[in-house]
Amino acid sequence: MPAADDVQTSAENVLEDLDAAALSYAERAAGLPDAAAAALRDELARYCLPFAGRLARRYRGRGEPLEDLEQVARLGLVKAIDRYDPERGSFTAYAVITISGEIKRHFRDKTWGVHVPRRVQDLSLEVGHASTALTNALSRNPTVAELADRLQVTEDAVVEALESSAGYSPASLNAPVTGGDGSTEFGDQLGGADVDLELVDDRITVSGLLLRLPARERRMLAMRFYGNRTQAEIAAELGISQMHVSRLLSRALSWLREAMLSDVPPRWEGSGSQSEHHPMRVAVDRAGGVLTVRIYGEVDRDTAERLRVALRHAVSTALPDRMVVDLSKVPLVDAAGVAVLVDAATAAGVAEVDLSLAGTQPYVSRILGVSGLGPLLERDNGRGQNQR
Numbered sequence: 001m002p003a004a005d006d007v008q009t010s011a012e013n014v015l016e017d018l019d020a021a022a023l024s025y026a027e028r029a030a031g032l033p034d035a036a037a038a039a040l041r042d043e044l045a046r047y048c049l050p051f052a053g054r055l056a057r058r059y060r061g062r063g064e065p066l067e068d069l070e071q072v073a074r075l076g077l078v079k080a081i082d083r084y085d086p087e088r089g090s091f092t093a094y095a096v097i098t099i100s101g102e103i104k105r106h107f108r109d110k111t112w113g114v115h116v117p118r119r120v121q122d123l124s125l126e127v128g129h130a131s132t133a134l135t136n137a138l139s140r141n142p143t144v145a146e147l148a149d150r151l152q153v154t155e156d157a158v159v160e161a162l163e164s165s166a167g168y169s170p171a172s173l174n175a176p177v178t179g180g181d182g183s184t185e186f187g188d189q190l191g192g193a194d195v196d197l198e199l200v201d202d203r204i205t206v207s208g209l210l211l212r213l214p215a216r217e218r219r220m221l222a223m224r225f226y227g228n229r230t231q232a233e234i235a236a237e238l239g240i241s242q243m244h245v246s247r248l249l250s251r252a253l254s255w256l257r258e259a260m261l262s263d264v265p266p267r268w269e270g271s272g273s274q275s276e277h278h279p280m281r282v283a284v285d286r287a288g289g290v291l292t293v294r295i296y297g298e299v300d301r302d303t304a305e306r307l308r309v310a311l312r313h314a315v316s317t318a319l320p321d322r323m324v325v326d327l328s329k330v331p332l333v334d335a336a337g338v339a340v341l342v343d344a345a346t347a348a349g350v351a352e353v354d355l356s357l358a359g360t361q362p363y364v365s366r367i368l369g370v371s372g373l374g375p376l377l378e379r380d381n382g383r384g385q386n387q388r
Contacts (some may be wrong), residue, residue, distance in 0.1 A: 021047055022084055022091030033295060041081055048095070052077040055099045062107070069103060076102030107346075123161040126151055202260070209259050212268065217231030217252045244300045244334055251332065251363065282310040291318045294326040307337070311344035318353045328359030338371045345376060 009364035025044045027038040056073035060066045075101035083098070084091050108121050124136045130150045134142035146160075148155045173187030210218055218237070223229040223237070231249070235242040259265040299307055314323060325344070327333075333341070341357070349357035357376045360368060366375060 009011050018048060018051060018092045018095070019090055022081075023086055025081075026084065026086045041078075044081055045078060048077055048081075049074065051092075051095070052099055055096065056103065059103055059107070064107070069106075072103050072106045077102075077295055081199045083219040120161055120164045123151075123153065123157060124165045127158060127161045128165070205260060206256065209265060212259075212265060213252060213255070214268075218246060220245065220248060221252060223377045239302075241301050241334075244298075246301075247332060247334060280307065282307065284310075284314055286321060289321045291323045292326055293323065294329065298332040299330055299340065300332070300334045303339045304336035308343060309338045311340065313345055315344060315347045315351050315355075316354050318348070318355075319351065322354040322356070323348060325355070325357050326359050327357055327364055328361070331361060332366055333364050333367055338367060338373070341368065341373055342371070345373065 010367075021044055025040050029040045032040070052073040053070055056067065056069040059069055077095060079102065080091070080095040080098035085092060090093070108118065125148055130147055131142055134146060134150060138146075144155050144158050147266070148158045151158070173185065173190070175186045177184045177186055177189065203253070210221065213221070218235055223234050224231070229237075231245045232242050235245045238245070255266065255268060280295065280299060280303035283294045285292055285294075291314060293311065295307065297303065311325070325341070345355055347353075355376065357368065357373065360377060365377060369372065
C-alpha cells in the first residue's frame with residue numbers, strides 16, 4: 001500500500017503534468033491552421049478526461065446520474081481548453097473553476113423539477129449549507145430566524161427558499177404508495193374537484209326555507225328524502241292516506257322550488273296554525289240573509305264524512321237564505337273532499353238553495369275548477385263584484 005506522501009506526490013505530479021501539457025498545447029497550436037489546432041485540442045482533452053471525471057464524481061449522490069455529470073464535466077473541460085491563456089496562470093486551477101461552475105450550472109438550470117427563479121435557487125442552496133452548519137454548531141435544527149440572521153436576509157425569503165426546495169425533485173404521481181398493495185399510486189390519493197361545492201349556497205337556502213314550512217310538511221320531507229321512507233310508510237306513520245301524502249309532498253316541493261327562484265319567498269297556502277294532524281272543523285253563522293259555512297283545515301278522506309254531514313245539515317236549514325261555503329282556510333282538498341262539495345251542490349240544487357264557494361286558495365281553486373265546480377266559483381266572484 002503506498003504511503004500518504006507518495007499519494008500526495010502523485011497528485012501533484014498529475015497537476016504539474018496537466019499544466020505542462022496545456023503549456024505545450026498553447027505553444028504548438030500557436031500559428032497552426034485550424035484543423036491542426038483542433039487535433040491538438042482533442043489530444044489535450046483526451047489526456048485531461050480522467051481529471052474531469054474525478055471532478056464529476058465529487059457531485060455524485062445528488063440525484064443526477066454519474067454519466068450525465070461526466071458529460072457536463074467534459075463540456076466544461078473543452079470550454080477551459082478553448083479559453084485558456086498561459087499568461088493568466090495555471091491551467092489546472094482554471095479548469096477546476098470552469099468545470100465546477102459548469103456542473104453547478106447544470107444542477108441549477110437542468111435538474112429542478114419545477115421552474116424556480118434563479119435567485120431563489122441560489123438562496124435555497126445557501127439555506128441548505130447554512131442549515132447544515134448551524135445544525136452542527138447548535139446540535140439541533142436551526143429556526144427560520146437563525147437562518148435569516150446568518151444569511152442576512154429576511155425571514156420571508158428563507159421561508160420561500162425552504163418551500164421552493166421541494167420543487168427540486170417533486171414526487172411522481174405514479175409512484176406506488178408506501179405500505180399499499182402495489183396497485184395504488186400516489187396520484188390516486190389526491191382529491192379531485194368537489195362538484196358538491198357549488199351546491200353549498202342552495203343547501204343553505206333550502207335549510208332556511210324548510211323552517212318556513214309547517215311541522216308536518218318538514219317531517220314528511222325529512223322522512224322521504226333523508227330517511228328514504230316510501231309514501232306508504234309515511235302515510236302509515238302519520239295516519240293519513242298515501243294519496244294525501246303524495247299531494248302534500250308535491251305541494252311542499254312546488255313551494256320550495258318557487259321560493260328558491262324568488263327573491264322573496266311566496267306565501268305558504270297552508271293554514272299553518274293547525275296541529276300536526278291538521279284536524280278539520282266547521283263553523284256556521286247566519287247574518288244579513290246569508291248562511292255562511294266556514295271550513296278550517298284540510299278536507300281529505302279522513303275528514304270528508306264529517307264535512308258531508310255538516311254541509312247536508314246546512315243545506316236543510318239554509319232556506320230562505322243564500323248559502324256560502326267559505327274555503328279561505330282550506331289549504332288542500334283531495335278527491336274525497338271534492339266529492340263532498342259536489343254532493344253539497346247537488347243537495348242545494350234539489351233544495352233550491354243558492355250555493356256558492358268563496359275564498360278558495362289558488363291550489364284549491366284549480367282542483368275545484370277541473371272538478372266541475374267552476375260555475376259556483378265564478379258566480380261567487382261575480383256576486384262579489386256586484387256587491388262592491
